[in-house]
Amino acid sequence: MGSAADAWDSAGAERAVAILKAVADPTRYRLLWALSGRELPVGSLAEMMGAHVAAVSQHLAKLRTAGLVASRREGTRIYYRVTGPHVRSLLAEAALVAAASAAPEEAAEERPGQRPAALAQERAVPARTVRAGLRRPVTDH
Structure with missing residues (x-):
C-alpha cells in the first residue's frame, strides 16, 4: 500500500489503542456503562462506584481525554455523558x-x-x- 494508507493505519491504530487503554480500567468501564444511558453528576457517579469524588473525577478526566465522555457545568455541579452511541x-x-x-x-x-x-x-x-x-x-x- 502507499505511504498515505500506512500513515492512516498507524494513526488509527494509535487512536484505537488509546481508546482501549482508557476503557481498560474496571472503574472506567463501569462509569461508561452508567453514563451510556443517561447524564449524571460526578457526585452521583462517585456514590454508584463507592469511591471518592476526586478519584472518580480523575477517571472521568481520562475518559474525556480519550473522547469517550463530555461534560457540562450547571452551577456548582459537573454533569457527564457519553459522546455518542x-x-x-x-x-x-x-x-x-x-x-x-x-x-x-x-x-x-x-x-x-x-x-x-x-x-x-x-x-x-x-x-x-x-x-x-x-x-x-x-x-x-
Missing part, C-alpha cells in the same frame, strides 16, 4: 469478545477431543441476535 457499542463488543473468548475454553474442558476453533464455530450466533439480548454487566453497587 458508539461508546455503548464499544462496551457491548468488549463484553461479547470476553464471552466468546471464555466459551471455547470452557467447552474444550467438556469435550477434550474437539478443537476450540471448531467449538467457536459450533456456537456461533449472529451478532445482531447476541446484541439484542445483551444486558449490562453486573456490578457490586
Whole structure:
C-alpha cells in the first residue's frame, strides 16, 4: 500500500489503542456503562462506584481525554455523558469478545477431543441476535 494508507493505519491504530487503554480500567468501564444511558453528576457517579469524588473525577478526566465522555457545568455541579452511541457499542463488543473468548475454553474442558476453533464455530450466533439480548454487566453497587 502507499505511504498515505500506512500513515492512516498507524494513526488509527494509535487512536484505537488509546481508546482501549482508557476503557481498560474496571472503574472506567463501569462509569461508561452508567453514563451510556443517561447524564449524571460526578457526585452521583462517585456514590454508584463507592469511591471518592476526586478519584472518580480523575477517571472521568481520562475518559474525556480519550473522547469517550463530555461534560457540562450547571452551577456548582459537573454533569457527564457519553459522546455518542458508539461508546455503548464499544462496551457491548468488549463484553461479547470476553464471552466468546471464555466459551471455547470452557467447552474444550467438556469435550477434550474437539478443537476450540471448531467449538467457536459450533456456537456461533449472529451478532445482531447476541446484541439484542445483551444486558449490562453486573456490578457490586
